[in-house]
Amino acid sequence: MATLPNPLPRLASLGLALPPGRLIDETDEGPWHEPLLWLADERAIPGTWSALRRTAPSAGLLPVVLDLGGGHGGPEKWELAPDEMSYPGDHDADEVLEELWEEYTEEGDEWPGLAEPLTPTADPDERATEIADSLADGGVVTDPHIALVPARRSADIPAAIGWMGPAHHESDTARLCAVLRSWEDRFGIRLVALGFDSLLVSVAAPPATLEEAEEVAAEHFVFCPDDIGDLETYAQKLIDRPTWHFWWD
Template structure:
């Protein structure tokens, strides 16, 4: 049994069966990281997940170490007004579309190559002329629980990792997986605080769980994704308004991306 002391001086029992690793010095509320990549990391992730309610340590896979433990306080996540934040992002996005029709790139610069322009020119964008508010919650899908869906999604996620079947295992002292980007001190250009606040609502509305990082990419399992085209378009707008580079670079027309969300149980986002 592993026992470490967090910055508050209280002993916290880490999950059983961990490989060699360390509690990151100065981390708050607490970040533990394996010293080396783990073979078959999904199995270890699942064992840690099974113990998370007892230990308070939530597992997180990382293709390589990309968190320093110097994250936000949970109270800061609580203070974020998600609806207001997305509304502000919508205003900026809508203005950019009107200034650079028919679709803005992340930095507002249009490609010079006509072939690169083609996807942008045919993208009608989201089917909203005004801010529609947050998407409605999905009806809970029959079948596996969000935790079981997360376990299944871990295997799918590892196929996307450039490291494939090895990864570092990290543990974060947290109450919910939505808080992991903000609390872990994730070293990415993502707006981690606002993202964690939005992820909290995705947990509640769609059974979402944060399961891993690959550098500036985050992977999220989804137990109850949207099923209809209309609902998927509304959810896709929230994805776009995170500012994620893979959703704002013009690679995929908005309707295509929205349709791909129907029934999709693994969401991913990355930031340059």
């Protein structure tokens, strides 16, 4: 994956107010040649995300909540393969989704195309902060820890660390990151949390009607077919929803 210079080796000199934590340079194949991320030792608390979101991007880093629960441990034990990732900007979201649509739907079902951009009901970064703070109380993320990843946009975070959560669905996570980039532009999403095989985004421009939700649901179905079920029922749940959660088998 094409990347910008990694600021993590200089983390101590960047002047960021960080809680106790450690640099992670382990992958599924063993040590990586540079740190992939910084991970806080203690469980996330409200306010940490907001503080880092104000300071870390200027250093080329973005916060994300990692879920260390579910029996999978920390990212040192996850399947990380940064050398197998392409660059998200090399892929077109519409083309990626159309290819997956043809793979996961019956022959003759025509790809409906990308859903239209929707009107934001909140500032995307403020919505992300609100959602990140709420994860400290548990719920869908059982053991949240703040991390910092070298990335310029939240959509690129999974590929930047070589995250292989959707490997049984799509082995090159950068292709799905291209879809996340498109969702950033059309729906104001921000990647807020990653688990071993799950992903959570905040949504500043969710669908407001069933028609809009059905268009978005078609994209979700081919992005993560393992966790959708009945498409019409799923679409109804998307109306005005401030988060989208995906889980791959």
